[in-house]
Amino acid sequence: MGRMPTVDDVAQAAQVSRQTVSNVINSPGIVRETTRQRVQEAIDRLGYRPHASARRLRTRKSSTIGVRLDPLRDGISGAVLDRFVHKLAEQADARDLRVMIFTADGHADELAHIRRLRDGSDVDAFVLIGTDHGDSRIAWLVENRVPFVSFGRPWGAETPDPHHRWVDVDGRAGVRDAVQHLRAHGADRVAWIGWPSPSGTGDERRAGWEESCGLEGADRENLAIATEDGVTEGRLAAAALLELPAPPDAIVCASDSLALGATMAAQAAGRAGLPIVGFDDTPVAAAVGLSSIEQPLDEVVATALTLLFGEHGDDVRPNPDSDEEPGHRLLVPRLVERRSSHLALDGNPGA
Amino acid sequence: MGRMPTVDDVAQAAQVSRQTVSNVINSPGIVRETTRQRVQEAIDRLGYRPHASARRLRTRKSSTIGVRLDPLRDGISGAVLDRFVHKLAEQADARDLRVMIFTADGHADELAHIRRLRDGSDVDAFVLIGTDHGDSRIAWLVENRVPFVSFGRPWGAETPDPHHRWVDVDGRAGVRDAVQHLRAHGADRVAWIGWPSPSGTGDERRAGWEESCGLEGADRENLAIATEDGVTEGRLAAAALLELPAPPDAIVCASDSLALGATMAAQAAGRAGLPIVGFDDTPVAAAVGLSSIEQPLDEVVATALTLLFGEHGDDVRPNPDSDEEPGHRLLVPRLVERRSSHLALDGNPGA
DNA sequence: TCGTTCATTTTGAACGTTCGAATTCTTCGG
DNA sequence: CCGAAGAATTCGAACGTTCAAAATGAACGA
Known part of the structure; x- marks a missing residue:
């Protein structure tokens, strides 16, 4: 050869x-x-393929997007982001885009990586996974005119930045739906296990519970627990809830990890039928028959790519200058019902 | 700007x-x-960065490795591969290599992708995650002189191919250690829940159980179950085992998914203390306190990169021509002990 | 002072592609 | 059969880098 x-x-x-x-x-x-x-015919016969680097040198675009792989987490919740990356790779391929991954330690390090990849013309645009309260990366990226889109809202910004494109999922609505569903099926006291404030995503999801739980005063205080994410944490929180004088008759959790823990606690407490709803609809939830709120990841990815590249092409659009076009979109999640959400209510004995 | x-x-x-x-x-x-x-100083002052494409065009190497993201699986077992990719990105970065990801539908499609990335000089070398029995990709890659390394042995090849570099983990030894550990702590009847044959990895792990379980005849038959991977499958298999006239007093599983299911079955059967060992030491295992056999992923990745690029550089070595140097390495896993492996035996009541 | 050797720096070309302008080929009305 | 307009194709240059070879400078012994 x-x-x-x-x-x-x-x-x-x-x-x-x-x-x-x-x-x-x-x-x-x-x-x-x-x-x-x-x-x-000649192309086929010779097996010719354009040399990507030469082309990029000439056209000054790489048709490559960069994503930072989040630090490894729980392994359950983290799976959402892995699925996101997976789908990103899939849909990018359909547009003839390549995906380059990297890891980083903190925001500063991430920006250093982005800078390197970008200055070397390795990558045209970036996808940020997850956004913090007052995320420092966003300002930097806008400032340096690095095209990007984030999966996650700009939490805590008073004035929305017209240069910032983002997609996010309306967790509040998702939780609200779940709570209403449980109440419609007879639950009176729906509890909440979520994350400590401040957490953009976490606070938003909790708000969904607050506005739909129909509880007041002490109940409202007692039936909401904030804890770090994790199976163990979920188990402990649920155990505490179940020992209350007036325990909940259903639990909605901010993540599948917490919900899995809650399920274990319920079983241990002899309340295997307690309806529990998780968040993210991870494969684990499906495996253990846990109801969960599903983020429309396909749509999230499609929207992210559309915001970056337009409806079809592979030409990166620079960060928008004004807010003529809406540079962001909020998608609606969907409740996936499984045994766990109506075990006790419909008289279906636990496994 | x-x-x-x-x-x-x-x-x-x-x-x-x-x-x-x-x-x-x-x-x-x-x-x-x-x-x-x-x-x-001038470089710093001007903020100069070499243009990666220009450099690649000239030097004819991209310093980029390609990895196919496996189809989404269970979400528990799949996490291992995600962790692998994560670590690959990390260690690649340390060598100034970039990592490009792609997805594919089956081997043929994967090869098509590889071909495109390779012919376009987008990617210098590939990492194959997981290998099948008589994997068709390997022959093709060798034939087309595409530099690669696989995480997984060449299952079923009579003669080892000297052109094929690989790293793998000795699952047989790992399972053997786990079984011996359980027996040393008093277990007499250690059962096995694994995958249907033929499966290179699965058969190997099962062999580790067979050679160390100390069972014979009917026991040996009855205490081994083969099932697809998954939490539900593990639950069913374990439930069946526990209903045997002579049930096991410990279970070793081919994956954490199976082990998680087994744990649930044990609890449901009132045998919460049954020692259960999983495989892969996923975060879920850690979260639910499940003992598990840990693959040394850091070492796997480091070895893979060393095989491809040598001890330090970022120059891809072509697939080896002869077998002077050993182009492969088998690493030893490690049993991570948690509550689940000695709950019953050391008199430690379950959670 | 001169040639020699070694260290350091510069020059011209090349990597494979696409852009922009220039050229040639077709077609068609008169 | 000519000229013009448009379609199709070609030509020269450029993208930013590194290689290979050539040129320059410095150091040293004779």
């Missing part, structure tokens, strides 16, 4: 010029049909 | 030639110290 054929080799083989070969590949419309076929 | 500075801009600013700037970056040793400093 010698060296790869170049555009010149093809040109020679097809008796045309370099540029015509290039045209056949990039704008087939402008070349005469008979010529196009002849060239195409 | 105008265009990025080029090597020429730096050269002009530092009053030297293009090439000297290049040397400062690539072989600082050969340029006089005073000059080096002057150039370096």
Whole structure:
């Protein structure tokens, strides 16, 4: 196997010029049909593939997006982000985009990586997974005109930044739906296990519970627990709830990890039928028959790519200058019902 | 912000030639110290970064490795591969390598992707995650001289292919250790829940159980169950085991998913203290206090990169021609003990 | 002072592609 | 059969880097 054929080799083989070969590949419309076929045949015969780096050098775009892989977490909740990355790779491929991954230690380090990848023209645009309260990365990216989109709202910004494109899922609505569903099926005292404030996502989800739980005063205080994410934490929190004088008759959790823990606690407390709803609809939830609120990841990814590249192309759009077009979108999650959400209520004995 | 500075801009600013700037970056040793400093200062001042594509075009290497993201699985077992990818990104970064990901539908599609990435000089080398019995990809990659390394042995090849570099973890030894550990702590009847044959990894792990369980005849038959991977499957299998006339007093599973299911079954059967050992030591195992056999992923990744790039550099070595150097390595896993493996035996009541 | 050797720096070309302008080929009305 | 307009193709240059070879400078012994 010698060296790869170049555009010149093809040109020679097809008796045309370099540029015509290039045209056949990039704008087939402008070349005469008979010529196009002849060239195409030569391409196939020689097995020619454009050299990506040469093309990028010339066109000054890499058709590559960069994503930082989050630090490993729980392994349950983390799975959402892994699924996100997976789907990103899938949909990027459909647009002829490549995906480059990297890891980083904290925001500063992440920006350093982004800078390197960007300055080297390795990557055209970035996808930020998750946003913090007053996220320092956003300002920097906008400032440095690095095209990006985030999966996550700009929490805590008074004035929405028109340069910042984002997609997010309306966790509040999702939780609200779940609570209402449980109450419609007879639950009176729906408890909440969530994360400590301040947490953009966490506070939002909790708000969904607050506005729909129909509880007041002491009940409202007692039936909400904030804890770090994790199976163990969920177990402990649920155990505490179940020991209350007036225990809950259903629990909604901010994550599947917490919900899995809660399920274990319920079983241990002899209340295997307690309806429990998780969040993210991870495969684990499906496996153990846990109801969960599903984020429409396919749509999230599709929207992110559309915001970055427009409806179809692979040309990066710079961060928007004004707010003519809405540079963001809030998607609605969906409750996936499984045994856990109506075990006790519909008289269905636990496993 | 105008265009990025080029090597020429730096050269002009530092009053030297293009090439000297290049040397400062690539072989600082050969340029006089005073000059080096002057150039370096100019680089810093202008914020110059080499244009990756230009460099790649010239040097004919991309310093990028490609990995296919496996189809989404269980979410528990899948987490291992996600962790693998994560660590790959980390260690690649340390060597100044980039990681490009892609997804594919089946082996043929994967090879098509590999071909595209490779022919376009987007990617220098590939990492295969997981290998099948008589994996069709390996022959193709060797045939087409695509540098690669696999995380997984060449199952079922009579003659080891000297062109094929691989790393793998000795699952048989891991399971053997776990069984011996359980027996040393008093277990007599250690059961096995694994995957249906033929499965390279699965058969190997089962072999570890067979050679150390100390069971014979009917016991040996009855105490081993083969089932697809998954929490539900593990639950059912364990439930069946526990209903045997002579039930096991410990269970070793081929995955954490199975083990999680087994744990649930044990609790449901009122045998919460039954020692259960999983495989892969996923975060879920840690979260629910499940003992598990841990694959040394850091070492796996480090070895894979070393096989591909040598001890330190970022120059891809072609697939080896002969078998002078051992182009593969088998690493030893480690049993991580948690409550689940000695709950019943050491008289420690379950949670 | 001169040639020699080694260290350091510079020069010209090349990597494979696409852009922009220029050229040639077709077609068609008069 | 000519000229013009449009379609199709070609040509020269450029993208930013590094390689290979050539040129320059410094150091040293004779």
